[in-house]
Amino acid sequence: MTTATSQSSEGSPASGAASTGTEPAGAPATSYEAHFRVWRGDTDGGGLEDFRVEVHEGEVVLDIIHRLQATQAPDLAVRWNCKAGKCGSCSAEINGRPRLMCMTRMSVFDRAQTITVTPMRAFPVVRDLVTDVGFNYTKAREVPAFVPPEGVAPGEYRMQQEDVDRSQEFRKCIECFLCQDTCHVVRDHEENKAAFAGPRFLMRVAELDMHPLDAAEDAGLDRKRTAQEEHGLGYCNITKCCTEVCPEGIRITDNALIPLKERAVDRKYDPLVWLGSKIRRRGR
Numbered sequence: 001m002t003t004a005t006s007q008s009s010e011g012s013p014a015s016g017a018a019s020t021g022t023e024p025a026g027a028p029a030t031s032y033e034a035h036f037r038v039w040r041g042d043t044d045g046g047g048l049e050d051f052r053v054e055v056h057e058g059e060v061v062l063d064i065i066h067r068l069q070a071t072q073a074p075d076l077a078v079r080w081n082c083k084a085g086k087c088g089s090c091s092a093e094i095n096g097r098p099r100l101m102c103m104t105r106m107s108v109f110d111r112a113q114t115i116t117v118t119p120m121r122a123f124p125v126v127r128d129l130v131t132d133v134g135f136n137y138t139k140a141r142e143v144p145a146f147v148p149p150e151g152v153a154p155g156e157y158r159m160q161q162e163d164v165d166r167s168q169e170f171r172k173c174i175e176c177f178l179c180q181d182t183c184h185v186v187r188d189h190e191e192n193k194a195a196f197a198g199p200r201f202l203m204r205v206a207e208l209d210m211h212p213l214d215a216a217e218d219a220g221l222d223r224k225r226t227a228q229e230e231h232g233l234g235y236c237n238i239t240k241c242c243t244e245v246c247p248e249g250i251r252i253t254d255n256a257l258i259p260l261k262e263r264a265v266d267r268k269y270d271p272l273v274w275l276g277s278k279i280r281r282r283g284r
């Protein structure tokens with residue numbers, strides 16, 4: 001995709017990035033004018049457009065994108081919903097880093113800095129800042145669901161607190177797909193997408209594989225094997241980039257991917273581990 005730079009004809013006159021001293025009447029004294037560079041385009045290509053836009057104290061990047069829509073670029077496409085870091089819709093790349101626009105405060109940037117907002121690079125663009133994240137839904141469908149244990153009714157499940165805590169950490173996921181976007185396995189390698197589920201869905205496999213009540217194995221489903229052979233666990237080289245961008249602070253690599261790798265290796269090379277798991281399951 002091309003990213004040729006173009007200057008918006010709608011940008012206001014250049015000004016210093018620090019407080020302008022020319023705020024409109026009624027605007028807070030802490031307002032200033034920021035330089036935004038936003039990717040505009042669609043499936044046929046596009047480029048970066050420059051804007052000068054007013055910023056007020058306490059605002060986040062999504063506020064500025066909304067102000068651009070209201071004042072200079074009414075057809076700018078952006079996906080958002082909650083503006084509270086919970087729906088996972090407003091994912092984009094801000095100065096090259098995958099982030100939620102609604103949770104990125106303007107105060108973290110130097111006022112003189114140009115703020116570049118681009119769509120998530122790992123997914124195809126629909127228009128402007130909106131990408132087609134269908135890849136993730138495809139991968140989600142490829143992970144078999146929790147298999148309920150036989151003879152135990154819902155409501156009768158009993159688990160150790162540490163098992164509950166582990167699942168709850170993974171369940172904080174808001175499906176923003178920033179981890180999927182940042183993972184180098186697919187970010188620059190479209191050809192890997194068919195064979196690699198990505199950190200979000202390998203985490204789901206790990207969650208189910210470590211779930212003490214999941215009866216997948218009794219039903220003939222070996223989640224460790226499928227992690228390797230169907231979800232591409234071996235592609236992950238535990239660089240932790242996914243963990244670094246997760247807005248929920250989930251320790252994807254340490255708590256899901258590394259344990260899953262260890263369990264897969266144990267299963268493959270240690271017959272005692274395999275036998276032990278069989279005996280443990282029979283005794284349940």
Ligand code: SF4
Nearest residue numbers: 183236238239240242
């Ligand atoms: S730790 Fe693995 S899944 Fe996460 S970004 Fe690195 S390679 Fe991708």
Ligand code: SF4
Nearest residue numbers: 173174176177179246
């Ligand atoms: S694991 Fe974190 S970064 Fe990945 S989709 Fe879930 S919330 Fe987003």
Ligand code: FES
Nearest residue numbers: 082083088090102
């Ligand atoms: S708008 Fe919901 S997470 Fe940003």
